[in-house]
Amino acid sequence: MSDEHHDDDLAVLLSTPVDDGALRRLHRRLEQAAEQADLIDVAYTTVDSPVGKLLLAATPKGLVRVAYAGEDHDRVLETLGHKLSPRILHAPKRLEKAAREIDEYFAGRRRAFDVPLDLSLSRxxxxxxxxxxxxxxxxxxxxxxxxxxxxxxxxxxxxxxxxxxxxxxxxxxxxxxxxxxxxxxxxxxxxxxxxxxxxxxxxxx
The missing domain is CATH 1.10.10.10 (Winged helix-like DNA-binding domain superfamily/Winged helix DNA-binding domain)
Structure with a gap:
């Protein structure tokens, strides 16, 4: 195949719309593959709350970071990459327990958190x-x-x-x-x- 035809095919591929469901399924497959290969050092997700969108991040030891939107979530993730590991992935399933406990707290059904914590960011x-x-x-x-x-x-x-x-x-x-x-x-x-x-x-x- 000539370079010209290759470029045409690539242009068509890039211009083809991909529905959100397909992207979610693709990301879930990536997440599962990374989990199986033990490639995730820091998993993260975001959740809505009465005090705004919260970033939750966890290591295999436990929840390591909760960040408010005002802290700039992208900057927080960049800092985690420097301080902990660059192997960071959006992996909501790993944060399900933490997200559920935070929801319960704001709903008035939880007074203390049981989720494991990783306190390695403090000294x-x-x-x-x-x-x-x-x-x-x-x-x-x-x-x-x-x-x-x-x-x-x-x-x-x-x-x-x-x-x-x-x-x-x-x-x-x-x-x-x-x-x-x-x-x-x-x-x-x-x-x-x-x-x-x-x-x-x-x-x-």
Missing amino acids: GFRLLVQTHLPEIGYGQTRSYRDMADLVGSPKAVRAVGTACATNPLPIVVPCHRVLRTDGTLGGYVGGLQAKTTLLDLEAAA
């Missing part, structure tokens, strides 16, 4: 604080100072704030339950509106 003092965040009960709040005392570093109030602000698993690891020492909301990775929504949801239960 040192930040990891220490984030590990203790689930000890704050549903519908309860603590101050940065309370958390500093809890982790045995009463002078590290500001560092507690940083640990909450850099929490890679908001909602699931409940940094929204930590307030400033004066009782005001303080900052939040998802924005103050999202933090208010989460606190109001829990307070109403």
Whole structure:
């Protein structure tokens, strides 16, 4: 076949419309093949929620990242590629349990998360604080100072704030339950509106 005919055939192929169903089936086959060959180091999906679209990402160890739309999902995935592995694939099936638990939380049917977590994106003092965040009960709040005392570093109030602000698993690891020492909301990775929504949801239960 001449190069000219090859180019014509390629042009026809590229211009042929492919329906969404075919693309979904093709992607599912790719996902299954990657699973069977153990080629997925980071699986991800997105879910809708009352606080906007959330990106969920998981490693074989567990859920590793929950990101708000305001964090720029593409940038989050790029960072995961650098920090964890470039072998990232949109694989919703791997995130079914996490997605279901988040839906249950927003529906008021879940007060604690059971999905396995991968905390490898955090280190040192930040990891220490984030590990203790689930000890704050549903519908309860603590101050940065309370958390500093809890982790045995009463002078590290500001560092507690940083640990909450850099929490890679908001909602699931409940940094929204930590307030400033004066009782005001303080900052939040998802924005103050999202933090208010989460606190109001829990307070109403």
